[in-house]
Amino acid sequence: MQKFNGIEIIGAGLAGCEAANQISKRGINVRLYEMKPKKFSAAHTSPNFSELVCSNSLKSNDPEKAAGILKNEMLRLDSLILESALKFQVSAGGALAVDREEFSNYITKKINKNPLIEVISEEFSEIPIDIEKPLIISSGPLTSESLSNSIEKFCGTDSLSFYDSISPIILYDSLDSKSFFRASRYEEKQADYINCPLSEIEYKKFIAELIASDKTEFHSFEKIKYFESCLPIEVMASRGEDTLRFGPMKPVGLIDPKTQRRPYAVIQLRKENENESMWNIVGFQTKMKINEQKRVFGIIPALKKAEFLRFGSIHRNTYLNSPGILKNTLQTVKNPNVFIAGQLTGVEGYTESSAMGIVAGINASRVFNNHKPIEFPKTTAIGTLLNYLSENTDKELQPMNINLGLFNIEKPKKNINKIINNSKNGMEEIINIIK
Ligand SMILES: Cc1cc2nc3c(=O)[nH]c(=O)nc-3n(C[C@H](O)[C@H](O)[C@H](O)COP(=O)(O)OP(=O)(O)OC[C@H]3O[C@@H](n4cnc5c(N)ncnc54)[C@H](O)[C@@H]3O)c2cc1C
Structure with missing residues (x-):
């Protein structure tokens, strides 16, 4: 040959x-x-x-x-x-x-x-x-x-x-800077993450919309059980109202400087590149359809006008x-x-x-x-x-x-x-x- x-x-x-x-x-x-x-x-x-x-x-x-x-x-x-x-x-x-x-x-x-x-x-x-x-x-x-x-x-x-199994990536310029704070969990000086705090009302609305949203179906050759270790957020949400609050949206170790209190829930964004123009939503792999991602993530105040550089997905x-x-x-x-x-x-x-x-x-x-x-x-x-x-x-x-x-x-x-x-x-x- x-x-x-x-x-x-x-x-x-x-x-x-x-x-x-x-x-x-x-x-x-x-x-x-x-x-x-x-x-x-x-x-x-x-x-x-x-x-x-x-x-x-x-x-x-x-x-x-x-x-x-x-x-x-x-x-x-x-x-x-x-x-x-x-x-x-x-x-x-x-x-x-x-x-x-x-x-x-x-x-x-x-x-x-x-x-x-x-x-x-x-x-x-x-x-x-x-x-x-x-x-x-x-x-x-x-x-x-x-x-x-x-x-x-x-x-x-x-x-x-x-x-x-990918989370959405957002353009930094499109975030509402008044609605997030920079900090790492338990660290006063490290400000590596963007934290988007949610009140109890906002969190509950977000969870309800997430569960009700329109999702893309898995193809027959994509075995759902494979994803147990990396579940879509909507599946986690459907297991109980607080599941996400104790998972990727946990607020522990974070104090919102505006209220001086720990938020009810937090969505964290981690930087994708050194000049900080691209940020991924941590742990937010999803099967929501693209328009639904724009709509449901738009409930989060900091992401109201978010521009998605990449949408979340899970596929073979x-x-x-x-x-x-x-x-x-x-x-x-x-x-x-x-x-x-x-x-x-x-x-x-x-x-x-x-x-x-x-x-x-x-x-x-x-x-x-x-x-x-x-x-x-x-x-x-x-x-x-x-x-x-x-x-x-x-x-x-x-x-x-x-x-x-x-x-x-x-x-x-x-x-x-x-x-x-x-x-x-x-x-x-x-x-x-x-x-
Ligand atoms: C289910 C599904 C849906 C997708 N939907 C989209 C979409 O909507 N939009 C989008 O932009 N991208 C989509 N993608 C990604 C898209 O398929 C790829 O971006 C694109 O087709 C990749 O091009 P490629 O040339 O690398 O592979 P392909 O276009 O897949 O070509 C690979 C070729 O290699 C052949 N091949 C495989 N193994 C062997 C072998 N051992 N010997 C000889 N031939 C072999 C295959 O038959 C095939 O013809 C989707 C992918 C999948 C799996």
């Missing part, structure tokens, strides 16, 4: 197709392994490549939103996914939504017709021991079991996570605990010939996964041609995602979608023009290197 003089890719999803396109554009042969239609994951149903398994939206197209900035960078790199999305766009306000059948058909035909790409309709089960040419693993959030085992063997025990998702395992070039630390791409890297979403396919394709081609792989500047949207994945922290990686908080610029919404210009300049540098 390894005698093939080209680059092998596992998975013809969004990332795999982007990578194949980038590599073939550079005149290099590709072998693209796709287990469909012989074997389908629990969510895939179409034999076509780049299947959109759920929503048909690739999020905002607005050039002043983070998702729009990312798209503009991908367009500069000739994204195949966006080429198809723009051809088969359906109207959806400011979002780039597509006719999913036409979208996947176009990509499948383009890949199948490409003389440099050989599609092999087989499951790829085992990462070979001796890898002499680049191999890109882009088998997605529902990677087959045998390959998942092999990835764990290759990257190390516990290197893979199988569920997202295979991804790498990338820091320390993956470099910002998408090469694995263990073997620079092995690349990880797509959602498996720890990014979240169609567009982000596609972007990670483009990067893996460009860098695998460069390694194949004995050139140094590219490190995207942290001022680009792509660079912020790569930095998030590869930055060495002791925190467990939580999957991340693109958002303004990642750009590490104070007051990102006010400084949007600066972010856009930095992205343009950063991409200019990249284009100059790869042209």
